[in-house]
Amino acid sequence: MDNLEDWKKAGELTSKARAFGKEKIKIGVSLLKVTEEIEDFIYENGGKPAFPVQISVNNIAAHFNPSKDDEYIFRKGDLVKLDLGVHVNGCIGDTAISVDLGDNKELISASEEALKEAIKIVKPGVKLREIGKVIEKTITGKGFKPVRNLTGHEIKKYEEHAGMTIPNFDNGDETQLVEGQVIAIEPFATNGVGFIDEGKDSEIYKLLEEKTSRDMIARNVLMKIIKEYKVLPFAKRWLFKDFPEFKVNYALRLLEREKILHRYEQLVERDNGLVSQTEHTLLVQENPLILTK
Ligand code: MN
Numbered sequence: 001m002d003n004l005e006d007w008k009k010a011g012e013l014t015s016k017a018r019a020f021g022k023e024k025i026k027i028g029v030s031l032l033k034v035t036e037e038i039e040d041f042i043y044e045n046g047g048k049p050a051f052p053v054q055i056s057v058n059n060i061a062a063h064f065n066p067s068k069d070d071e072y073i074f075r076k077g078d079l080v081k082l083d084l085g086v087h088v089n090g091c092i093g094d095t096a097i098s099v100d101l102g103d104n105k106e107l108i109s110a111s112e113e114a115l116k117e118a119i120k121i122v123k124p125g126v127k128l129r130e131i132g133k134v135i136e137k138t139i140t141g142k143g144f145k146p147v148r149n150l151t152g153h154e155i156k157k158y159e160e161h162a163g164m165t166i167p168n169f170d171n172g173d174e175t176q177l178v179e180g181q182v183i184a185i186e187p188f189a190t191n192g193v194g195f196i197d198e199g200k201d202s203e204i205y206k207l208l209e210e211k212t213s214r215d216m217i218a219r220n221v222l223m224k225i226i227k228e229y230k231v232l233p234f235a236k237r238w239l240f241k242d243f244p245e246f247k248v249n250y251a252l253r254l255l256e257r258e259k260i261l262h263r264y265e266q267l268v269e270r271d272n273g274l275v276s277q278t279e280h281t282l283l284v285q286e287n288p289l290i291l292t293k
């Protein structure tokens, strides 16, 4: 395993940032403020966000990152997913937790238990479908549904989603885990139909191709993106540190149109069901190492 120390360091910091963030999510508090505090915490502790901190509420399953003017205040009843990643020299930890501001303990425990049960069977040679089966069985056993079109994934250096995908149900995939792989397992449970659709545009972008733009403003913003974030996802908000708002808006629109950048969409439960999520990053070996424990 190359760079094991960096993978461990990234995992530990991810887990610390998760604990820090969990305490901040409370009724009456601003989602934007919590997001920024967690992002600052990551930098202050020697890491960098591997992707923008995502705090997705209720029927939004994932990919919510606030704009700089976001006004959302956590409310009584909210089911809040905090999903975050930290990288140290490109080695990534990815973890998520669900916070209950209402009466959703059962739904949250469904994704937590599913992750726990899945981790129990992780070792070299285990088939992906078997992991999916354990997750599905645990969640349906509690009266909920797994979200079928959201998955865990393999992680490589500077590549958040690389190689294999790890299903949240038995999808028939006979591929086996291999010693030394880094994987993220992330069961999503819902009281809806168990599928997500793409919703509104998110504030999260990612570089698709390192080509240049003929437009000078776009080119300057693009150089900053390549230098700071490489191919890792980033938030539009982050660019306001270095460029005025109109330039960022102009450049991102252009770069998206030129297919140099990809803009993510929010992922919303098809039936507007509530969604819970729990996630850990693991190193696959005979006794798997939970890097984000
Ligand atoms: Mn994640």
Ligand code: MN
Binding pocket: 094, 152, 153, 184, 186, 279
């Ligand atoms: Mn993940």
